Amino acid sequence: MYDGIKGFRDFYPAEMAAHREVIDTVEDTAARYGFREIATPAIEETRMYVEKSGEEITEDLYSFEDQGGRDVALTPELTPTVARMVVEKQQALAKPIKWYSTRPFWRYEEPQQGRFREFYQTNVDIFGSEEPEADAEILAFAADTLTNLGLDADDFDFRVSHRDILGGLLEAFDADVDQRAAIRAVDKSAKIEEAEYYDLLTESGLSYEQAQRFDELLATDDLAELTDFAGTDRVADAVTNLEAVLDAAEDFGVRQYTTISLETARGLDYYTGVVFECFDSVSDVSRAVFGGGRYDDLIESFGGQPTPAVGVAPGVMNSTLPLLLQRAGVWPEEELTxxxxxxxxxxxxxxxxxxxxxxxxxxxxxxxxxxxxxxxxxxxxxxxxxxxxxxxxxxxxxxxxxxxxxxxxxxxxxxxxxxxxxxxxxxxxxxxxx
Amino acid sequence: MYDGIKGFRDFYPAEMAAHREVIDTVEDTAARYGFREIATPAIEETRMYVEKSGEEITEDLYSFEDQGGRDVALTPELTPTVARMVVEKQQALAKPIKWYSTRPFWRYEEPQQGRFREFYQTNVDIFGSEEPEADAEILAFAADTLTNLGLDADDFDFRVSHRDILGGLLEAFDADVDQRAAIRAVDKSAKIEEAEYYDLLTESGLSYEQAQRFDELLATDDLAELTDFAGTDRVADAVTNLEAVLDAAEDFGVRQYTTISLETARGLDYYTGVVFECFDSVSDVSRAVFGGGRYDDLIESFGGQPTPAVGVAPGVMNSTLPLLLQRAGVWPEEELTxxxxxxxxxxxxxxxxxxxxxxxxxxxxxxxxxxxxxxxxxxxxxxxxxxxxxxxxxxxxxxxxxxxxxxxxxxxxxxxxxxxxxxxxxxxxxxxxx
The missing domain is CATH 3.40.50.800 (Anticodon-binding domain)
Known part of the structure; x- marks a missing residue:
């Protein structure tokens, strides 16, 4: 007589028991790193997303006017909310601020395998450190989470990139490039035809030849080549930073789970430095399971003091991580005890x-x-x-x-x-x- | 630059640590009784509430049309959702079905002390038993939860009533009474002036004298007087059932936390048999902290096979239970460890x-x-x-x-x-x- 809404799912006890075991492992891993639980509202002002998150998210917002005439939206992600919270208590909070929380988010997208309109993430963020150790701690938390869930190095790969390398390379071309649009094109490149990718790059301001050269540069594993090509401090500093993050990841015991991959870009506009995506190595179809990165400018753009930030958000229910765990044979038993x-x-x-x-x-x-x-x-x-x-x-x-x-x-x-x-x-x- | 929405709250780590301790205690108590965790969507079809939950809830709905033209609402309570879930898998589920879950709900009400537009409840329900032991197990879970949180019998009181006693008494008057409206008036009686209460009762169809007599009957602690007054099986059976529930509560070790109180009615239309509210005995202002009861007709009205049901939903964040715990001096330390x-x-x-x-x-x-x-x-x-x-x-x-x-x-x-x-x-x- 009544149906659930398309893209939303009910979780009955046996299946939920498996999900709870996964969530407990993710949260317990975060807690051991000293991340602290917070809880956050389901709705925010719509303009927070329209102004800050970029077109990837705002097209898919569940937004409406509430009875008091406020334009509000169901939160499509946590980052703008935690940025707002940091700004509100900036003086009172000891830095680094290390937070985690698990909760649902909502995006009006076409449901497909592992993707729903309601999906649950555990968001893990560090605010107040620009040091490479902060990026590396986020990578280490994410890698430990996956190994604690039973995966090993054959099952997943963190593809690590750097927004300032991408932006710095684009800047080095003799062209008036919309860097955000070009970076969004890189983010989409694995999911679209090559011709469409080149169309997007040329629309962003590169010539076709520049787009080809840019694409070649992204495929290199020789970072010195990129520094040489650009000849700018921005790219040199970004390369140094990326290497420092991977050095720290080595000390933290997780370097073996990472690969440099400049073709990884992340879709959201607010990312600044290191970004990464966790790829499924089990499945034939190589796909991103979750991702994260640095967003050093967001707090300031929200009216706060300049505050560097870095985070990651594994999807824990209605997401692709459970599919990876199932394919790798480490999904918990779906049964009552x-x-x-x-x-x-x-x-x-x-x-x-x-x-x-x-x-x-x-x-x-x-x-x-x-x-x-x-x-x-x-x-x-x-x-x-x-x-x-x-x-x-x-x-x-x-x-x-x-x-x-x-x-x-x-x-x-x-x-x-x-x-x-x-x-x-x-x-x-x-x-x-x- | 951005503000949180009125009636919604952010929880920072120290405060959240105390709330998490409370939620863990509530959920752990439910788990020991064999209630199983489920997870449920944040939105449902709006008509599910308009048709079923009564005016208390539908006035306060956050409802909107989604991008696909669906009339949807942020869930103001869990009961209709779990009823829908029981109907969907009725054949596959072993009875009794015992479920719990903790999550936020949303109502567009005026915020006041302990009341917010977003509030978190742990819902605990049993489906498939009409026996008094099911009602008593819900009372026992709720009482154990409060004592596990550090409260004792001086701090709270479960006021237990029965919808069929209320309805049966109303039926016994020589009048055409709107029982739902009269029961809603009883639910409101403690919060409104006596004159307004009588206005509501007379609007429901009782004469002024009948309303006075009805009010006298509700104040009795002699259940035999009610059976005699009505002279109907409905009231006699309801009195027997209420006594059987309290006998089971005695065996379950929680009779001492309960008081018969027919002036307790619960606001939602779908309740049928035993209903109860937990009252704060610490505060000067006597107020209901949370409540629950039996709703035997809801599953069938949702298109399922007739399935008796009983449940309770303590509010765990943005609700009055934390206030009770604070007043009683058993609120956990708000600090990081x-x-x-x-x-x-x-x-x-x-x-x-x-x-x-x-x-x-x-x-x-x-x-x-x-x-x-x-x-x-x-x-x-x-x-x-x-x-x-x-x-x-x-x-x-x-x-x-x-x-x-x-x-x-x-x-x-x-x-x-x-x-x-x-x-x-x-x-x-x-x-x-x-």
Missing amino acids: TDYYVLQVGDTRPVAARIARELREAGHVVETDVSGRSFGGQLDYADSINAETAVIVGERDLENDEITVKDMGSGDQVQVPVDDFPGDRDRPTYDDLA | TDYYVLQVGDTRPVAARIARELREAGHVVETDVSGRSFGGQLDYADSINAETAVIVGERDLENDEITVKDMGSGDQVQVPVDDFPGDRDRPTYDDLA
Whole structure:
């Protein structure tokens, strides 16, 4: 009678259990690096995106006028929001500011494999450091997250680039180039035909020959060639910075997950220095799973003091990361787990409730009958929730002051004194009691 | 330059740490009862609320037309969404279905103390049981949550009522009563003047004298009087059901947190049987903190098979529960905690990075310098994040193959061999090493 909205998904418990395990791993990795959780609003002023994020995002905004006449939008990404938050408390916050949060975002795009209109990201950002160690810590967090999820170096590759190398090369041509438009063309190059890519580059102001030369330069793995070609401090400094970031990544233990790839650009206009995308090496179709980078100018453009910033945002649900984990064979089991089912036979509710309560107080997942089910019905239900142990509280057993503890896997069972269960035991099972 | 939207809040790390502790307690309590996590969309078809939730909610909807011409609304509550989800997978789901989730909801209401336009709830529901044990399990989960948060019986009171007692009494008057309107009046009675309350009751179809009699009946604590007054099976059955729920609550260990209070009604139209509200007993102003109840007809009205349901939804952020916890003196500390700060003096990055990495692998929260700070600057920062232990990696110490471990509380410090740190120790501190 009612349907969910296209591009939005419901997550039922078994699938959600796998997603929760992934989110816990991502957040736990962030927490160990000293990133601190924040929480942020679902809507912001629409003009924040129109003015700052570039055309990639603003075309796809869920925007509307609220009952108070405000032009608002469902947040399509977190970066403008955290920039606003840094500006609001700039004096009070000790630098570096290191934040993380997991939540949904919304973009009105055509749904496709791994892409939905509602998608969940864990955003991780450092504000207040321009040092290469900050970029490298973001790379290290991202790489540790993926290895903690079970991936190894064969499964993924961080393609690392630098906006000032791209911009500096464009600047070095004798042409009036719209650098943002040219960089957007680079970002799209893997997804479009070569002819369209060249059209975009020439529309940005390069001649066709310059576009060819530019494309050749991006393919090099010899950074000195780029410095020589441009002959400017901007490119020389950017090359030095990129190398320093990779040196720090070496010390941080994650250099082996990175490759220099200037053909990586990121779509959003606000990026400045190092940018990177995580590519899936498992799938035949090489595709970006998530990305991040430096955005040193955004806080100032939001009215704050100049504050360098760098961040990354792995997509954790309704995104391509789960697809990568599935293809690599490390996706968590999609199943429920239950420590105890306390089964009632006859009018034994007070005793069953006491046992369930004590097991819960010890931290276990415990269900008991709330549906007036038969013995068989309760046992079927205990099976359906993968209960490890059934505690059978029956009227006749209780006449002998006993209950039955049953291993749901083997079917083995043993009778134990009711007053001694669970007693002082932390997690009593059939094996402990038989 | 950009402001957050009125009625929406940003949560910075220290405050968020306290909220996260509360949310973890609420969710952990739900998980121990065998409730399973789900995740749900932020928007639904607007008509789902217009048709089902009653005027309380539909006036306050954030609704808009999306780019595809759909009339959608930001979800103001979870119940219609979970009802839709149950209908979609009705055959596949083992009953009882027990779900929980924590997420924001949105209502365009005037912000006031403890009330925001964006607020976070943990919704907990059981589908597929009409037994009183299901109602009582919801009450038990809610009471355990509050006691696990540190509250005791002096701090809160669950006022328990029954929609069929209210409806059955209204039915017993010789009048053509709009029961929904009369029950809405009861729900509002504590918040409005007596004259307005009586106006609403008489507008619903009661005469003034009948309204007075109805109000007297609601104040009784003698349920037999209500059965006698109505003389109908509906009221007799409802009284029996309410008593059975409270008997089960006794077995479940939470009867002492409940009071029968027929003046409690809940505002939403879809409630059917037992309803309840948690009242703050700490504050002078008696107010409902959250509530829940039975809604046996909703799934069927959504096109599903008849499926009884009961649930509760404590508000966990931007809501009145944090205010209650604060007034009761059990609000968690709003502060950051950090296990280790690894301090670099001179060019010691490779060693500092190795130590930070090993401490993180052991599960600790570890920060190190990513800003090129001086010794003093790093120490100030370590203080600002409440680091428990500083591990000082200095060039001169390293010449002797040593590092310094400093207790940030006492200032005591000790030198230890660098190759032996952290070594096999799980969580080495000054006290272990001195």
